[in-house]
Amino acid sequence: MEFWLHVLNWILLLATLGVSLNLLLGYAGLVSMAHGALFGVGAYAAALVARDLGVPFPLTVLVAVAVTTTAAALVTFPALRVHGEYLILLTLAFQMVIYGLMLSWTDLTAGRTGISGIPRPRVLGAALTTPAQFLPLIALAAAVAFAIGWRIGESPFGRVLKALRDDERATLAIGKSVLRYKVAVFAISGGLAGIASALFAHYQAFINPFSFTLDRSIFLVALVVLGGTANLLGTLVGAVLFVGLPEVLRFLEARQDIVDAVRNLIFGGLLVLFMRFRPEGLLPEHSRLGRRRVVVPAEPAGAAVVARAGSRGDGTPALVAQGLGKHFGGIRAAQDLSLALPRGRITALVGPNGAGKTTVFNLLTGFLPPESGRVSLAGRDITRLAPWRAVRAGLARSFQDVRLFERMTVLDNVMVAIPDQPGERLAALFFAPRRVARAERANRDKALRYLAFVGLAHRAGEVAGALSFGEQKLVALARLLATEAEVLLLDEPASGVDAHWVRRMLELIRQCAEAGRTVCLVEHNLEAVTAVADHAYFMEAGRIVAEGTPAALMADPRLAEIYFGKWRP
Amino acid sequence: MDLDLGLAAQLAVNGLIAGSLYALLGVSWGLVFATTRIFHFAHALTLTVAAYVAVLTAAAGLGLGLGFAAAALAGSLCGLAIELGVYRPLRRVQATQLNIFLASLGLLIAGESVLLILFGPEASTLPGFPLEGIVLGPVAFTTIEALWMGTAWALVGGLVLWLRLTRWGRAIRAVASNPELAQCVGVDRARVFLLVFAVGSGLVGIGGALLALRDTASPFMGVTPILAAFIAVFLGGIGSIPGAVVGGVVLGLAENMGGLVLPGHWQGVIAFVVLFAVLVVRPAGLLGIAPR
Numbered sequence: 128m129e130f131w132l133h134v135l136n137w138i139l140l141l142a143t144l145g146v147s148l149n150l151l152l153g154y155a156g157l158v159s160m161a162h163g164a165l166f167g168v169g170a171y172a173a174a175l176v177a178r179d180l181g182v183p184f185p186l187t188v189l190v191a192v193a194v195t196t197t198a199a200a201l202v203t204f205p206a207l208r209v210h211g212e213y214l215i216l217l218t219l220a221f222q223m224v225i226y227g228l229m230l231s232w233t234d235l236t237a238g239r240t241g242i243s244g245i246p247r248p249r250v251l252g253a254a255l256t257t258p259a260q261f262l263p264l265i266a267l268a269a270a271v272a273f274a275i276g277w278r279i280g281e282s283p284f285g286r287v288l289k290a291l292r293d294d295e296r297a298t299l300a301i302g303k304s305v306l307r308y309k310v311a312v313f314a315i316s317g318g319l320a321g322i323a324s325a326l327f328a329h330y331q332a333f334i335n336p337f338s339f340t341l342d343r344s345i346f347l348v349a350l351v352v353l354g355g356t357a358n359l360l361g362t363l364v365g366a367v368l369f370v371g372l373p374e375v376l377r378f379l380e381a382r383q384d385i386v387d388a389v390r391n392l393i394f395g396g397l398l399v400l401f402m403r404f405r406p407e408g409l410l411p412e413h414s415r416l417g418r419r420r421v422v423v424p425a426e427p428a429g430a431a432v433v434a435r436a437g438s439r440g441d442g443t444p445a446l447v448a449q450g451l452g453k454h455f456g457g458i459r460a461a462q463d464l465s466l467a468l469p470r471g472r473i474t475a476l477v478g479p480n481g482a483g484k485t486t487v488f489n490l491l492t493g494f495l496p497p498e499s500g501r502v503s504l505a506g507r508d509i510t511r512l513a514p515w516r517a518v519r520a521g522l523a524r525s526f527q528d529v530r531l532f533e534r535m536t537v538l539d540n541v542m543v544a545i546p547d548q549p550g551e552r553l554a555a556l557f558f559a560p561r562r563v564a565r566a567e568r569a570n571r572d573k574a575l576r577y578l579a580f581v582g583l584a585h586r587a588g589e590v591a592g593a594l595s596f597g598e599q600k601l602v603a604l605a606r607l608l609a610t611e612a613e614v615l616l617l618d619e620p621a622s623g624v625d626a627h628w629v630r631r632m633l634e635l636i637r638q639c640a641e642a643g644r645t646v647c648l649v650e651h652n653l654e655a656v657t658a659v660a661d662h663a664y665f666m667e668a669g670r671i672v673a674e675g676t677p678a679a680l681m682a683d684p685r686l687a688e689i690y691f692g693k694w695r696p
Numbered sequence: 697m698d699l700d701l702g703l704a705a706q707l708a709v710n711g712l713i714a715g716s717l718y719a720l721l722g723v724s725w726g727l728v729f730a731t732t733r734i735f736h737f738a739h740a741l742t743l744t745v746a747a748y749v750a751v752l753t754a755a756a757g758l759g760l761g762l763g764f765a766a767a768a769l770a771g772s773l774c775g776l777a778i779e780l781g782v783y784r785p786l787r788r789v790q791a792t793q794l795n796i797f798l799a800s801l802g803l804l805i806a807g808e809s810v811l812l813i814l815f816g817p818e819a820s821t822l823p824g825f826p827l828e829g830i831v832l833g834p835v836a837f838t839t840i841e842a843l844w845m846g847t848a849w850a851l852v853g854g855l856v857l858w859l860r861l862t863r864w865g866r867a868i869r870a871v872a873s874n875p876e877l878a879q880c881v882g883v884d885r886a887r888v889f890l891l892v893f894a895v896g897s898g899l900v901g902i903g904g905a906l907l908a909l910r911d912t913a914s915p916f917m918g919v920t921p922i923l924a925a926f927i928a929v930f931l932g933g934i935g936s937i938p939g940a941v942v943g944g945v946v947l948g949l950a951e952n953m954g955g956l957v958l959p960g961h962w963q964g965v966i967a968f969v970v971l972f973a974v975l976v977v978r979p980a981g982l983l984g985i986a987p988r
Contacts, residue, residue, distance in 0.1 A: 156794070158794060158797075204976070205972075205975055205976040205979075211793060212729075212733075212735050212793070212797075213930075213975060213979060215735055215797065216926055216930055216971070216975065217972070217975050219923070219926070219968075220927075220968040220969075220971045220972045220975070221968075221972065223923065223964070223965075223967075223968040224965055224968045224969055224972060227962070227964045227965035227968065228965060230961070230964075231959075231961050231962050231964070231965060341919070345801055345805065348798065348801070349798075349801070349802065349805075352798055384812065384817050385812075385813060387809075388809040388810075388812040388813050389809070389813070390809075391805045391806065391808065391809040392805075392806050392809035392810060392813070394802070394805060394806075395801075395802040395803065395804070395805030395806025395807070395808075395809065396802065396806045397802070398798055398799060398801065398802025398803075398805070398806075399782060399799045399802040399803050399806065402786060402791060402795045402796070402798055402799035402802070403782075403785055403786055403789065403791075403799070406791060406792075406795050
């Protein structure tokens with residue numbers, strides 16, 4: 128009995144660590160190969176302050192949380208610039224440095240000998256020693272960690288994390304500070320690991336470096352992945368599997384190292400097979416457990432939702448760029464570019480491939496800092512603003528390659544773009560839950576109206592990656608509108624789809640302009656440009672060489688020659 | 697002061713010896729990584745399998761030379777099997793980079809366990825090379841370490857020439873620098889992938905045999921040297937073969953020269969501190985251009 132209670136305690140401790148890692152790996156898509164080390168840092172911190180400084184039990188948990196949060200933030204600092212394989216390597220380096228320190232910094236950690244005599248927690252005057260006595264405490268800690276993890280993961284904050292995971296650039300382009308979310312999620316993950324690590328130190332009363340190896344980190348990653356990324360229940364299942372299976376294997380009555388090898392063989396093999404046949408894990412992110420279906424309101428689709436309060440389509444300039452310049456090595460991508468986008472009108476940017484049209488969008492929105500020149504939005508200088516700040520100021524762009532958040536639902540793709548959601552702030556999430564819930568209901572309705580506007584409300588509950596290309600472009604438009612930006616830059620909205628979708632897209636763009644939004648589009652389809660644009664700029668080799676009505680530009684034989692090449696019979 | 701200079705010279709030589717192997721391992725992994733963009737953690741498994749094959753061949757009385765050849769062949773076959781059996785099917789279902797990395801990790805864990813079940817946890821030696829000391833002025837090293845350096849530099853040099861001068865070498869460099877464009881001009885990406893797995897894994901196989909020769913072969917021998925290979929590649933800059941060579945040598949020197957100022961047991965930490973510093977200060981690597 129005692130033995131099985133110990134197993135249960137272990138499951139809960141590992142599940143707590145798993146929740147901490149799942150927030151990073153499953154929700155935010157940030158790999159950490161350093162969770163074993165993080166676990167160790169917290170355990171050593173709690174053990175040392177408890178044994179050597181006499182800090183009493185509940186306080187040791189706080190110390191561990193503070194230390195692991197700081198350690199995780201230390202990883203964050205360089206991790207903000209790096210991702211993908213760099214992050215794997217960076218966290219790997221962190222793991223190895225910490226493990227090396229545990230072994231080598233003998234004055235502090237006693238090296239391989241480890242730290243023994245860690246005081247048992249006293250609750251109501253009695254020291255906890257047996258697994259049965261520890262169980263309520265560990266269960267409580269695990270419950271707290273799950274509650275925090277679930278609250279954060281399944282909130283507007285968690286929605287931004289998922290967006291970040293699916294497409295970092297697109298997350299910037301809907302006006303979210305990627306930096307802030309990365310720092311926050313690393314810190315939260317570190318803090319949750321700290322809870323588990325302090326309890327572990329007290330529970331074992333003895334720790335040494337061999338509990339905090341790279342293998343531990345790898346197994347935590349495997350646990351989270353096999354259980355199900357971005358599904359905390361999956362993490363619990365993973366922990367049961369990872370702790371339970373070796374205990375069952377014990378009955379093989381073979382040598383311990385063979386039992387370990389069989390266990391590793393099974394887990395390693397499962398990891399390979401799952402990646403091939405079920406990458407979402409045992410319990411996938413979009414399981415029906417505990418998730419409501421999207422109920423589509425019966426109200427008709429209208430352009431009303433598109434209109435911004437106070438915006439007038441009066442034709443005065445909403446956005447003005449003057450003298451923008453940029454070069455890459457010897458190539459002048461933009462030279463002395465000046466343009467103005469009148470309010471409530473549709474302006475087009477045309478020109479041959481490689482003329483620098485998308486570069487102009489990048490320069491205007493801050494994705495590329497211009498070397499010279501100035502961009503102002505409604506009189507405000509936005510030249511040096513980060514992309515996400517430019518969106519908040521009212522200038523948003525779409526991408527040629529659409530860039531939806533493919534693993535999120537269509538509804539979440541649009542909802543995540545709505546600005547100023549109370550649920551994106553951690554304090555509000557925990558201390559003003561009613562306000563968060565109210566805002567969430569309102570934003571849900573708003574997002575559904577945007578979807579109804581583009582005619583896709585009935586697909587709201589589907590995963591975005593499963594939609595056709597044409598539908599994805601419409602969802603991208605709905606997402607762009609949801610940013611509530613006044614000026615919309617559309618990069619090839621009508622390309623890559625057939626005539627039916629082109630007509631539908633152009634009609635929607637026209638309605639946006641009529642509702643007072645300012646639109647600028649880059650488009651190769653000249654028919655489409657002529658059909659919707661009021662004014663057009665013609666670009667060639669990084670310069671604007673002509674402007675006028677689309678029809679007038681089209682009629683200019685010189686421009687036609689640049690565009691189509693010289694006619695040689 | 698004399699003593700310190702002598703120690704410094706000895707540590708520098710030790711650093712070069714370690715650095716030669718790191719350069720070889722770095723180049724073998726960097727070739728695969730730069731071309732396929734797979735974070736091929738299971739490279740450590742290939743190294744271990746090849747080391748065991750060398751040990752078994754030598755134990756069967758076939759001689760050390762044949763042992764090395766068998767290690768190279770076993771490495772290549774192991775790498776090809778991983779590419780064909782795991783990575784290619786994963787690419788076919790459009791697995792993310794992260795998922796491919798996780799599968800690689802799983803493969804390593806499972807493969808090490810199989811080796812442990814087959815051969816037990818004990819270390820096996822690879823005998824057959826005359827071990828003698830060589831003293832050159834203030835520095836001393838062994839014949840095995842001389843063989844390390846000779847083999848490593850010959851292989852690295854050969855690889856660089858092969859990549860520069862041959863048609864297949866150019867195809868590999870084309871895929872590494874721009875996969876889409878390479879495909880447009882008729883380079884068969886799938887075959888280039890097979891080629892880099894065969895070549896890179898063959899090289900790491902010889903690295904495994906060299907390690908078994910100086911130290912021993914054991915089921916978990918692969919991870920530490922492969923971590924050194926990762927560091928060499930990222931220190932030098934991804935996609936740059938000369939970068940990986942420089943990275944390997946710098947790493948070997950840093951680890952050993954660190955002994956001048958730090959006690960010996962800190963050696964394991966130095967490598968990762970160096971990596972951490974480079975990733976923070978200069979993520980593109982010492983010789984690298986900006987990461988894509």
